[in-house]
Structures are given as structure tokens and as C-alpha cells.
Amino acid sequence: xxxxxxxxxxxxxxxxxxxxxxxxxxxxxxxxxxxxxxxxxxxxxxxxxxxxxxxxxxxxxxxxxxxxxxxxxxxxxxxxxxxxxxxxxxxxxxxxxxxxxxxxxxxxxxxxxxxxxxxxxxxxxxxxxxxxxxxxxxxxxxxxxxxxxxxxxxxxxxxxxxxxxxxxxxxxxxxxxxxxxxxxxxxxxxxxxxxxxxxxxxxxxxxxxxxxxxxxxxxxxxxxxxxxxxxxxxxxxxxxxxxxxxxxxxxxxxxxxxxxx
Amino acid sequence: xxxxxxxxxxxxxxxxxxxxxxxxxxxxxxxxxxxxxxxxxxxxxxxxxxxxxxxxxxxxxxxxxxxxxxxxxxxxxxxxxxxxxxxxxxxxxxxxxxxxxxxxxxxxxxxxxxxxxxxxxxxxxxxxxxxxxxxxxxxxxxxxxxxxxxxxxxxxxxxxxxxxxxxxxxxxxxxxxxxxxxxxxxxxxxxxxxxxxxxxxxxxxxxxxxxxxxxxxxxxxxxxxxxxxxxxxxxxxxxxxxxxxxxxxxxxxxxxxxxxxxxxxxxxxx
Numbered sequence: 173x174x175x176x177x178x179x180x181x182x183x184x185x186x187x188x189x190x191x192x193x194x195x196x197x198x199x200x201x202x203x204x205x206x207x208x209x210x211x212x213x214x215x216x217x218x219x220x221x222x223x224x225x226x227x228x229x230x231x232x233x234x235x236x237x238x239x240x241x242x243x244x245x246x247x248x249x250x251x252x253x254x255x256x257x258x259x260x261x262x263x264x265x266x267x268x269x270x271x272x273x274x275x276x277x278x279x280x281x282x283x284x285x286x287x288x289x290x291x292x293x294x295x296x297x298x299x300x301x302x303x304x305x306x307x308x309x310x311x312x313x314x315x316x317x318x319x320x321x322x323x324x325x326x327x328x329x330x331x332x333x334x335x336x337x338x339x340x341x342x343x344x345x346x347x348x349x350x351x352x353x354x355x356x357x358x359x360x361x362x363x364x365x366x367x368x369x370x371x372x373x374x375x376x377x378x379x380x381x382x383x384x385x386x387x388x389x390x391x392x393x394x395x396x397x398x399x400x401x402x403x404x405x406x407x408x409x410x411x412x413x414x415x416x417x418x419x420x421x422x423x424x425x426x427x428x429x430x431x432x433x
Numbered sequence: 434x435x436x437x438x439x440x441x442x443x444x445x446x447x448x449x450x451x452x453x454x455x456x457x458x459x460x461x462x463x464x465x466x467x468x469x470x471x472x473x474x475x476x477x478x479x480x481x482x483x484x485x486x487x488x489x490x491x492x493x494x495x496x497x498x499x500x501x502x503x504x505x506x507x508x509x510x511x512x513x514x515x516x517x518x519x520x521x522x523x524x525x526x527x528x529x530x531x532x533x534x535x536x537x538x539x540x541x542x543x544x545x546x547x548x549x550x551x552x553x554x555x556x557x558x559x560x561x562x563x564x565x566x567x568x569x570x571x572x573x574x575x576x577x578x579x580x581x582x583x584x585x586x587x588x589x590x591x592x593x594x595x596x597x598x599x600x601x602x603x604x605x606x607x608x609x610x611x612x613x614x615x616x617x618x619x620x621x622x623x624x625x626x627x628x629x630x631x632x633x634x635x636x637x638x639x640x641x642x643x644x645x646x647x648x649x650x651x652x653x654x655x656x657x658x659x660x661x662x663x664x665x666x667x668x669x670x671x672x673x674x675x676x677x678x679x680x681x682x683x684x685x686x687x688x689x690x691x692x693x694x695x696x697x698x699x700x701x702x703x
Contacts, residue, residue, distance in 0.1 A: 196611035203614035203621075210625045217635055221489060222480050354464025360472050368479040373471075 175279060183286050190288035197289045204248070204293035208241050208300060211363070226367025231308045232395060233365065238301030239324060240363050240387035245297035246328040247335075248290040254282050255335055259342040259352065265430050278421050282332065316394055319403075323390035326410055331362065331386050333413045336421075343424040362386045382409045439536055440544050447548035462556055466505045473501035488573070490634040496571035497632070499564055499661065504629050506560050507657055509553040510585070511592045512599075512620075513546040520606035520613070529700045539687070543596055550592050554585050557660075575662035583669065584660020590676055591656045594648060595623075597683035604687075607694030628654030645672075648679040 190197055215237050219230040228236065258281060261267045270277045305312070312320075338355035345351075361369075361383035369377050369384065377384040385406050393402070481494050492500065519542065522528040531538040561576075602619050606612045624630055626649035633641050633654050644650055655672045658664050664672065 195609040196614065199609070199611065199614040199618075203618045206618050206621050210621050210630070213625060214630050217631055218480075220637065221635060222484060224483065225476075226479050351464065354468070357464035357466070357468030360468065364472055364476055368475040370475075373475060 175275070178275065179283060182284050186286035187288040200287075200289040201292050201296075204245065204290065205296060207244075208293075208296065211237055211241060212300070226365040228365055228367065228395075231304075232391070234304040235301070235308055235394065236365055236388060236391040238297070238304035239320075239391045241297040242294075242301045243324055243328050243331060243362070243387050245290060245294040246325075247331050249287050249294050250328070251282060251332045251335070252290070253285040253287050255332075255339060257285070258336075258339050259347075262342050262428065263346060267428060268430055271425070271428075277425070278418070282336070310395075312394055316398075319398070320390050320394050323393060323406060324387065326406060327386035327390055330382065330410045330413065331359070333410070333417050334359070334381075334383070336417055337413070340417075340420055340424050343427045359383060362388070364388075366392070378405070379409065382413070385409060440540075443541060443544045444548045444551075447545045448552055451549060451552050462559070466502065466556075466560065469505055470498065470502050474498060490632065491573065492632060492634070493571050493573045495568045496573045496661075498568055499571055499574055500632055500657065502560050502564050503557065503657055503660060504653065506553070506557045507584075507588055507653060507660070508624075508629065509556065510550045510588045511595050511652060511656070513549045513592065513596065518542060518545075519600055519603035520616075523604070523606040523694075523698065526700055528698065532695070539600065539691075542600070543593065546592065546596050547589065550589060554588070557581075557585065576660070577662060580660055580662035584656055587656035587659045587669075587673070587676075590673070590680070591652050594676060594680045594683060595652050597680060597687050598648065598652075601683065601687050601690050604690045604694045607690075607697045623649055623652050626650075627652045628657065646675070648676075648683070651676040651679060 212234070215225075215230075215233050218225060219233070223229070225233055261270070261281070267277075267281075270281045273280055305317075335355055338351040341351050358381055361377050361381065366374070366377065366384035366388035374384075378389075389402060389406060477494060477497050481489070487493060489497075519528075522531065528538075531541065534541070561581075599616060599619060602616050603612060605615055609615070626644055626647070628650060633644060633650060636644070651672065655664075655676065659669055659672075
């Protein structure tokens with residue numbers, strides 16, 4: 173309850189700050205609109221040359237595009253700003269400010285800055301997803317849609333965990349952005365249907381680098397029969413990676429030597 | 434001392450600066466380049482396997498892989514080290530020191546940009562070597578020593594065009610409180626319309642033709658095709674003409690925006 177109340181304060185503060193910078197607010201909305209258009213255009217161009225992609229038709233692929241854009245928008249709204257600053261805080265020694273508060277430093281650092289401008293884009297991403305779902309010739313049951321959105325929320329959380337795991341090495345490397353550039357490279361796995369990965373590569377994208385569980389598996393849950401195995405696998409991997417994050421966070425803090433480290 | 438002796442000094446200083454951030458440099462090579470290539474591999478393999486074809490839009494499978502390997506490497510040569518290289522100076526008020534230096538601001542910034550491009554072009558050679566180890570050399574690409582040199586030379590010209598375009602958007606910082614998202618918009622547009630996500634030959638033919646009159650293909654696709662040996666001498670010269678035309682246009686615009694922007698500049702930062 174205390175954490176929820178604190179988060180509401182973060183929200184209020186972030187919204188009032190976002191409204192101070194109105195041009196930036198407008199530019200960010202435009203930027204994400206363009207990003208969404210580019211992603212849709214990319215799949216539209218691909219489908220000019222093939223009738224299916226990894227077993228999905230164009231309508232199914234569009235639902236998948238809507239799904240990962242929705243996850244991206246959620247991540248941009250809730251976590252992205254915070255994670256952008258994290259390596260800078262470590263290198264400048266500004267992490268002290270977070271460590272001396274009487275709350276979880278990981279919670280404070282990850283959720284303090286809510287991107288109010290990206291919230292508008294979240295609505296846009298939701299509209300794209302709704303459009304894609306309405307274009308699909310088949311029908312969905314309510315329970316399928318509920319599971320789909322639940323798995324997308326889980327996917328957003330998993331995306332955040334993985335991003336943090338790539339940033340934490342900054343405690344040791346002291347590079348400007350940790351392994352952020354590697355993360356942005358490998359995280360593109362999330363933007364491709366899991367069906368393109370076969371054999372050992374499939375094992376990797378569902379376990380070691382589980383980006384396929386973020387949007388592709390949730391989308392699959394709409395088109396295929398419900399499977400407990402897959403559901404358990406997704407939640408198990410998320411929990412496991414969260415525990416690894418908690419452990420690594422505590423471990424890394426021992427190496428933090430404060431200002432100008 | 435020659436009037437331009439500072440160029441060599443800035444160039445070498447920038448190279449040394451980048452050498453001190455080796456983790457960032459090589460993590461880009463492994464992450465952005467390696468991961469993008471791996472993802473492209475599985476995506477296109479599934480398409481080629483499904484369609485049972487040898488070539489798509491003039492590209493064999495290994496030819497496409499070479500294309501996707503070179504996209505991020507050339508992007509780095511063309512785009513330089515980072516975004517925000519002008520807007521940050523405006524926001525922090527540190528532009529003032531450049532205004533009182535006896536050196537042209539853009540010449541200074543472009544020298545720093547070119548130093549990073551030079552440093553990054555070494556990764557192209559590494560990339561080609563690694564590609565030769567893992568993939569059969571694509572018969573549809575006629576890469577030669579001349580085409581690599583021509584490609585890198587064209588990439589430097591494209592780098593100037595990119596520098597001029599991005600500088601214009603960076604200078605919106607004279608009026609707006611944050612231009613980060615605006616500059617990223619330019620990146621997205623160039624990546625799609627310049628052939629960064631998918632070769633332009635996969636676009637609808639009329640759109641592809643129309644695009645070649647715009648500056649976008651000259652910011653990635655054109656130097657890339659030159660490097661891959663896909664441009665004849667005539668088409669290369671023709672493309673070079675269009676590239677230089679756009680470079681002049683954007684240099685003119687840059688000069689106008691700079692003159693108006695510096696009139697707005699207060700020197701105290703935001």
C-alpha cells in the first residue's frame with residue numbers, strides 16, 4: 173500500500189513535469205506515431221513478397237505487430253526514462269540519492285519517472301492493436317483476450333527485467349551505457365514471430381534470451397489451443413529472471429563506490 | 434602553422450577519445466551488428482525456405498545476409514558517434530565557446546564526425562572478414578577492392594549529407610526545449626526509406642523509383658550498393674550527382690537555420 177501511494181506521487185510529479193515541456197510532449201507523440209508506422213510498413217512490405225510468415229497470415233502478423241507495439245508503449249511509459257538514466261547515475265555517483273531512501277532502491281530507480289507523453293502513445297498502440305484484432309477474420313473468446321492481455325503485461329515486465337540485466341554490468345564496466353547497445357540489438361527478437369526460430373535458436377529465444385515470450389507467445393495464445401505447458405513456462409521464466417535480477421542488483425550494489433565511481 | 438592544422442589535432446583527439454570507450458564500440462559490433470544479422474538470418478531463412486526460391490528481388494539468401502551485415506556498419510560510418518552533438522551545446526550554453534573560437538563551428542563538428550566515421554570504417558573490414566568465415570560468398574555481389582574503396586568514399590559523402598540534415602534538426606533546439614525525439618524521427622525515416630530495414634528493391638516499384646529522387650537512399654542504400662558492387666560506373670556517377678545536389682540544398686538550409694538560430698541564442702543554456 174505504501175508503494176502504491178508512492179507510485180501515485182511519482183505519477184503526479186511526472187505528469188506536471190511533462191506538461192512543462194510542451195513541444196517535447198508533442199514531438200514524442202509524433203516520434204512514436206512514426207515508429208509505429210515504420211513497423212507496420214515493414215510487415216506490409218514483407219507481405220508483398222510472401223503469403224505467410226513463419227506460418228502466420230498477414231492478419232495474424234498484424235495482431236503480433238500491434239502486440240509488440242503495445243508492449244513497447246507500456247515500457248516507454250513506465251520504465252524507459254528511468255532505465256535511460258540508470259547508467260548515468262552509476263557513473264556520476266548519483267545513485268546515492270536512491271540508496272539512502274527508506275524504500276527498495278530498485279523500485280524507486282525503476283519507477284520514479286512516469287513518461288506522461290508516452291501515455292498518449294500507449295493509447296495509440298492500443299488503437300493499433302484493436303484495429304488489428306478487428307481485422308482478423310476469425311473470432312476470439314473473452315477468455316482468450318483476457319489471457320492475451322495478461323501475457324502482454326507479463327511480457328512488459330519481462331522486457332524490463334531483461335533490460336535491467338543488460339544495464340547492471342555498468343557497475344563493473346563503467347562504460348557510458350553498460351550493454352545497452354547489445355540489448356537494443358538482441359531485443360529486436362521480440363519484434364519477429366517466434367516461428368522463424370527453429371532448433372537451438374528457438375531454445376535460446378525461449379529460455380536464455382526469452383524475448384519470444386514477450387509478444388510472440390501471447391499472440392500465439394490467440395490463434396492456438398490453450399496450453400498449460402506454455403503458460404507455466406512463461407511464468408516460470410519470468411519469475412526466474414526476476415529472482416536473478418534481485419540477486420544481481422544486491423550483488424552489484426556491493427561494487428558501487430558512490431560519487432565519481 | 435597552417436590555417437587548417439587544427440583539423441588534424443581535432444581528428445586525432447576524437448579518435449583517442451573513442452579508443453578510450455572500447456567497450457561501447459565493440460559491444461555495438463557484437464550487439465547491434467551480430468544480433469541484427471542473426472535475426473535477419475532466421476527471418477529471411479524462413480521466407481526463402483517457404484517460397485523455395487533462389488533469389489528474391491535480385492538478392493540471394495547469402496547476398497541478403499551480407500546486406501544486413503553491412504547496414505549497421507555503414508550506418509555507424511554515416512551517422513557518426515551520437516545524436517545531440519549540437520542540441521546539447523545549445524541547451525548547456527556551451528555553444529558560446531565555439532562562437533568565440535577562431536574556427537568554424539560546423540567545420541569543427543564535422544571533423545569530429547569524420548573521425549568517428551574513419552574509426553568505424555575499420556569495423557566494415559572486420560565484418561567482411563567474419564562474413565567470409567560463416568557464409569558462402571554471394572555470387573550476386575561483385576565486391577572488389579575498388580567497390581569497397583568506392584563504398585567507403587561514398588559513405589563519407591553520405592555522412593556529410595546526414596550531418597547537414599541532422600544538424601538542421603538538432604538546431605531546432607534554439608527554439609524547442611527538447612529535440613531528442615525529433616532527431617530520432619529522422620533516424621526512423623532514414624532507416625525505412627533509406628533501405629535500412631529492408632532493401633529498397635522490395636518496395637513497390639513506383640515508390641522505389643520516386644525515392645531515388647529524394648535524399649533518403651543516398652543516406653544508406655546508395656553507398657551500400659556501391660560497396661556491394663551493385664552500381665555500374667554510370668549509375669554511381671548519376672547517384673553521386675543527386676547526393677551532391679542534396680548536400681548543397683541541405684548546406685544552404687543549414688546556413689539559414691544557423692543564422693536565425695544564433696540570433697535567438699542567449700548563451701545561458703536551458
